[in-house]
Amino acid sequence: MNTIHTDYLKDDFESLLSAQPDSALNGWRKEGFDNFTKLGLPTLKNEFWKYTGVARLFVKDYGVPGGECTIDESIIKKAAIPGSEDFNQLVIINGKYIPQYSNIQETEGIEICSLDEAAKGKYHDVVQEYFGKSGLFLKDGIYALNTSFFDGAVFILIKKNHTISNPVYFNHIFDTTQNHLLASPRSLVIVEENANVSLIESYCTNGSMDSLSNEVMEVVAKDNSHVEVYRIQNDQPTGSHVGTTHIRQVGKCFVNTVVVSMDGGMIRNNTNVIMEKEGNEAHLYGLYFLKGHTHVDNHTLVDNSKPRGLSNELYKGIMDDYSTGIFSGRILVRPDAQKIDAYQTNNNILISDKATVNTKPQLEIYADDVKCSHGCTVGRLDEEALYYLRTRGIDKDLAQAMLLKAFAEDIVNHIKVASVKDYVNKLIATRLNMED
Amino acid sequence: MLSIKNIHASIDGKQILKGLNLEVKAGEVHAIMGPNGGGKSTLASVLAGRPEFEVTDGTAEFEGKDLLEMSPEDRAKEGLFLAFQYPVEIPGVNTTNFIKTALNEKRKYQGLQPLDSASFLKLLREKAALLELDKSLLSRSLNEGFSGGEKKRNEIFQMAVLDPKLTILDETDSGLDIDALRIVAKGVNTLRNESHAIVAITHYQRLLNYLKPDFVHVLMNGRIVKSGGKELALELEEKGYDFIKEELKEGLLLN
Numbered sequence: 010m011n012t013i014h015t016d017y018l019k020d021d022f023e024s025l026l027s028a029q030p031d032s033a034l035n036g037w038r039k040e041g042f043d044n045f046t047k048l049g050l051p052t053l054k055n056e057f058w059k060y061t062g063v064a065r066l067f068v069k070d071y072g073v074p075g076g077e078c079t080i081d082e083s084i085i086k087k088a089a090i091p092g093s094e095d096f097n098q099l100v101i102i103n104g105k106y107i108p109q110y111s112n113i114q115e116t117e118g119i120e121i122c123s124l125d126e127a128a129k130g131k132y133h134d135v136v137q138e139y140f141g142k143s144g145l146f147l148k149d150g151i152y153a154l155n156t157s158f159f160d161g162a163v164f165i166l167i168k169k170n171h172t173i174s175n176p177v178y179f180n181h182i183f184d185t186t187q188n189h190l191l192a193s194p195r196s197l198v199i200v201e202e203n204a205n206v207s208l209i210e211s212y213c214t215n216g217s218m219d220s221l222s223n224e225v226m227e228v229v230a231k232d233n234s235h236v237e238v239y240r241i242q243n244d245q246p247t248g249s250h251v252g253t254t255h256i257r258q259v260g261k262c263f264v265n266t267v268v269v270s271m272d273g274g275m276i277r278n279n280t281n282v283i284m285e286k287e288g289n290e291a292h293l294y295g296l297y298f299l300k301g302h303t304h305v306d307n308h309t310l311v312d313n314s315k316p317r318g319l320s321n322e323l324y325k326g327i328m329d330d331y332s333t334g335i336f337s338g339r340i341l342v343r344p345d346a347q348k349i350d351a352y353q354t355n356n357n358i359l360i361s362d363k364a365t366v367n368t369k370p371q372l373e374i375y376a377d378d379v380k381c382s383h384g385c386t387v388g389r390l391d392e393e394a395l396y397y398l399r400t401r402g403i404d405k406d407l408a409q410a411m412l413l414k415a416f417a418e419d420i421v422n423h424i425k426v427a428s429v430k431d432y433v434n435k436l437i438a439t440r441l442n443m444e445d
Numbered sequence: 446m447l448s449i450k451n452i453h454a455s456i457d458g459k460q461i462l463k464g465l466n467l468e469v470k471a472g473e474v475h476a477i478m479g480p481n482g483g484g485k486s487t488l489a490s491v492l493a494g495r496p497e498f499e500v501t502d503g504t505a506e507f508e509g510k511d512l513l514e515m516s517p518e519d520r521a522k523e524g525l526f527l528a529f530q531y532p533v534e535i536p537g538v539n540t541t542n543f544i545k546t547a548l549n550e551k552r553k554y555q556g557l558q559p560l561d562s563a564s565f566l567k568l569l570r571e572k573a574a575l576l577e578l579d580k581s582l583l584s585r586s587l588n589e590g591f592s593g594g595e596k597k598r599n600e601i602f603q604m605a606v607l608d609p610k611l612t613i614l615d616e617t618d619s620g621l622d623i624d625a626l627r628i629v630a631k632g633v634n635t636l637r638n639e640s641h642a643i644v645a646i647t648h649y650q651r652l653l654n655y656l657k658p659d660f661v662h663v664l665m666n667g668r669i670v671k672s673g674g675k676e677l678a679l680e681l682e683e684k685g686y687d688f689i690k691e692e693l694k695e696g697l698l699l700n
Contacts, residue, residue, distance in 0.1 A: 398547075
């Protein structure tokens, strides 16, 4: 079948509900599916999805995961970021958190359970207060689709005054050995006062069929907390991703995010930082280094509603072959957000004539005493620098690789977890045929 | 070592070099002077292989090999070094790693093993001391945020590490204060020997006071119009280029 179709999802949705009639989350799911039915998949006419025709992925029949998930331990190991053995590892298979495969090293100061469990038990009020608030910002059918089908979602709470010394790592694995897979990973992470945590995500499609992971992670950062979020994408070209990291700074706190996209099919990353308190600080970094036909669309939103916020965004892209890179950065400064600083930069290098890049800054400023800046560049490698290196006896290919590595390192250097940084550097070196 | 015959070169269709001849033998120091726009920097670019320049006629041989057929990197590996008039800032490329890569690429070309870390660091320290180059610069991005003098010293430092056969100094003295000029000249002179030749492009006598060239050439209108010993530089310093223009008009000079 070659037309876009989603009708079959209705049956899948009903079986999902009937399989767990008592879930405390079904209210959200129903609302989600109503919205999805109303909105449908976003088209290119939707300004927010102008460059990414996500609907065209739906020409195939996706299977929606149901029932138990089993997978070989060796696949989990192979999918994991090298050096992640010490991490608090959550194994997420087809979007579902599977505790028996997971390996939580630390128990002090951290609570990890399924969202269902949290919503039913002592975190009922917390879930009620914080879950699903990203829907106020993401009003499209893709978000609604996640809210319809999320299953086996994760709830994480970092307790007051605790520093979680090993990162919390989401090892996402998509099993496509039997069918095309639509996974809907979902998580809610609460970081309480004076707590400190790093969250890492990676994605691995295992099997010969296609996967689409449609993910939403909601992070709530309270007063004086420190949150790092790293999303590393080096999946197969058959693995497509739509992922939202929606961070609410509900207290005065610090957030650092780095999204690295090296490989995959069609990828859309939304990174939203909602600054709800005076003096919030957020750093948003992204690197997309693409080859083949990979398509990566990075959307960021920094929403300032209170004074004296500081945000800094730097996204860099290198596009090879037939790849497409997109950066769309929205900075919203609401009327009360005086004396904020908001910076945004997007630099792109095209190393193939067939590659495409789109860059779109969007500044909406409703306060009058603010410092905002944005800049974007699209170009080729610096010819002067290339010539200089060559006059020192460095071959053209190696000189190019050195310059591209330097360009990418600007982003990689913001990854503060050493093993993740090493891993990304290795991916880059391999891409450039360089010794690390 | 270097034999340039009747070189014609252009950029963007504009003819800059119009039949330039120059012979440089091992151990010699040649100074090339001349008014702005005469083709001095073009000569440096053509020899180093800057892609934008097109050689439309003539030949250039380096140690018997056709220089013009070689890529910029192969010219460097064969032993040619250009000290840039405006060294390029390259953010993110660490100076030490860069020099190590350059040195080892050259060694590979020569069929040698890469230099081990200890020997490399020793060489680096030795040459940095020679150029009075602050060691902290070596751990920074290449030329990024370096002062003008530091950039020029870094050029000669690279030359010292790479140990070329032929060095072209493209206005290395411009923008240097007296102390920096002395250090740079000292660096160049230390590397002077019977197997190494230098072509120094300059506007001023002051570098030549240190380098004491064997030959001084005047490059004007895309050609070398007058050659002499180091006394020619002094004469130019005193009289300017007008007397040469006069001689040209009167047909007293070459060409």
